[in-house]
Amino acid sequence: MNEAVNEAYEKFRGDDGGKNADYIPFLANVPSQLFGISVCLPDGEIVEAGDTDYVFGVESVSKVPTAILAMEQYGPDTVLDQIGADATGLPFNSIMAILLENDHPSTPLVNAGAIAACSMVKPVGDASGKWKAITDFLEKLCGSPLVLQDELYKSESETNFNNRSIAWLLKNYDRIYDDPDMSLDIYTRQCSMGVTARQLSICGGTIANRGVNPVTHERVFDAAITPKIVSMIATVGFYEHTGDWIFSSGIPAKTGVGGGIVGVLPGVMGIAAFSPKLDGSGNSVRAQHAIKYITNKLGLNLFGSYLSASIRRFRTEGVFRSAFFPEPLFMGSFLSPVRIVLTLRNESSDSSALIFGSSGAGRRERAVRDELFVFRIDHPALHGVRDPFFRKSPFFGGLFHPADVSL
Numbered sequence: 087m088n089e090a091v092n093e094a095y096e097k098f099r100g101d102d103g104g105k106n107a108d109y110i111p112f113l114a115n116v117p118s119q120l121f122g123i124s125v126c127l128p129d130g131e132i133v134e135a136g137d138t139d140y141v142f143g144v145e146s147v148s149k150v151p152t153a154i155l156a157m158e159q160y161g162p163d164t165v166l167d168q169i170g171a172d173a174t175g176l177p178f179n180s181i182m183a184i185l186l187e188n189d190h191p192s193t194p195l196v197n198a199g200a201i202a203a204c205s206m207v208k209p210v211g212d213a214s215g216k217w218k219a220i221t222d223f224l225e226k227l228c229g230s231p232l233v234l235q236d237e238l239y240k241s242e243s244e245t246n247f248n249n250r251s252i253a254w255l256l257k258n259y260d261r262i263y264d265d266p267d268m269s270l271d272i273y274t275r276q277c278s279m280g281v282t283a284r285q286l287s288i289c290g291g292t293i294a295n296r297g298v299n300p301v302t303h304e305r306v307f308d309a310a311i312t313p314k315i316v317s318m319i320a321t322v323g324f325y326e327h328t329g330d331w332i333f334s335s336g337i338p339a340k341t342g343v344g345g346g347i348v349g350v351l352p353g354v355m356g357i358a359a360f361s362p363k364l365d366g367s368g369n370s371v372r373a374q375h376a377i378k379y380i381t382n383k384l385g386l387n388l389f390g391s392y393l394s395a396s397i398r399r400f401r402t403e404g405v406f407r408s409a410f411f412p413e414p415l416f417m418g419s420f421l422s423p424v425r426i427v428l429t430l431r432n433e434s435s436d437s438s439a440l441i442f443g444s445s446g447a448g449r450r451e452r453a454v455r456d457e458l459f460v461f462r463i464d465h466p467a468l469h470g471v472r473d474p475f476f477r478k479s480p481f482f483g484g485l486f487h488p489a490d491v492s493l
């Protein structure tokens with residue numbers, strides 16, 4: 087992962103494609119050479135390169151936390167009913183999308199649905215209470231304090247005429263659940279929160295880690311919301327270019343016109359990249375290149391190979407760990423996908439997930455007990471890796487209770 091992140095940084099730092107968002111005056115002036123990449127692994131380790139401390143406007147990436155908050159407060163089904171979860175196939179600020187969708191805001195991840203989500207956030211009718219709920223939640227996701235970018239907020243508030251139309255069109259269709267001007271103001275403010283690429287990667291890591299912040303270890307939201315929000319991100323994270331993105335990157339990701347992108351691979355990582363120059367759809371050019379490079383290089387893909395398995399809980403490990411592997415054997419000698427699972431084991435109180443090099447077939451067979459089975463991982467990043475215990479091992483496997491693994 088370290089190598090992939092550094093390579094991506096070196097490879098794309100000189101890429102000069104795109105231009106800063108200019109419809110929000112503040113964003114036009116952010117130094118466009120800035121570039122940072124940060125990955126948050128489930129054990130809280132951060133792998134990063136470049137300007138990962140620079141504070142930039144979170145913009146549309148903020149739609150993700152507020153959508154999660156609305157689902158946490160109301161349950162996913164109510165959000166589906168009141169806002170929706172469909173792709174619009176249209177730009178993020180489309181008014182046409184509202185008309186075409188038969189008065190439905192479509193999804194909390196485009197402007198109309200995001201303003202509707204802000205209107206839903208409790209306490210309804212209380213602007214400062216809502217704002218506190220949203221910022222507290224965002225800080226818990228990111229694991230550290232955040233500061234509103236006042237200038238950005240002012241700049242955006244003075245020029246957000248299109249969004250004002252959206253808020254009132256929603257009102258016309260009865261699809262906004264609090265005062266339209268207040269909901270719009272909350273939305274504009276949340277877009278103006280400052281974040282760093284590192285904080286965004288931790289936010290992504292918290293989503294990937296089923297609601298538990300990997301750095302603070304705090305449970306931020308209900309685990310059942312992860313698949314819901316990831317499905318929304320996968321569906322519309324890049325607006326009208328979401329299909330192209332997911333096809334070429336394999337990772338659900340959400341962009342913002344501030345130049346940030348956050349990607350989520352459940353159980354594996356949160357990844358964020360930031361660079362201000364955008365393509366024609368408002369998505370950071372360098373950040374897209376970087377994330378795609380890393381996922382493709384490491385073979386990390388939501389739709390393929392071992393990542394389709396999600397490990398939900400673990401049994402007591404009893405005999406298995408001591409019978410098979412002295413733990414130090416694994417320390418440091420494994421690539422991240424394996425280490426990730428080990429970490430989950432360590433964090434779990436009734437832990438038992440076992441990872442082992444699987445070239446010793448006899449041992450593997452013996453490892454299988456009634457309630458356990460061997461899950462084999464065939465992952466390109468692991469090919470050719472030799473572990474000292476099993477010598478040559480193209481595969482690694484884990485022992486999980488069948489009920490703990492969904493394929």
Ligand code: GLN
Nearest residue numbers: 145146178277342343368
């Ligand atoms: N605040 C911006 C807007 O509403 C966010 C857009 C974006 O990041 N795609 O126009």
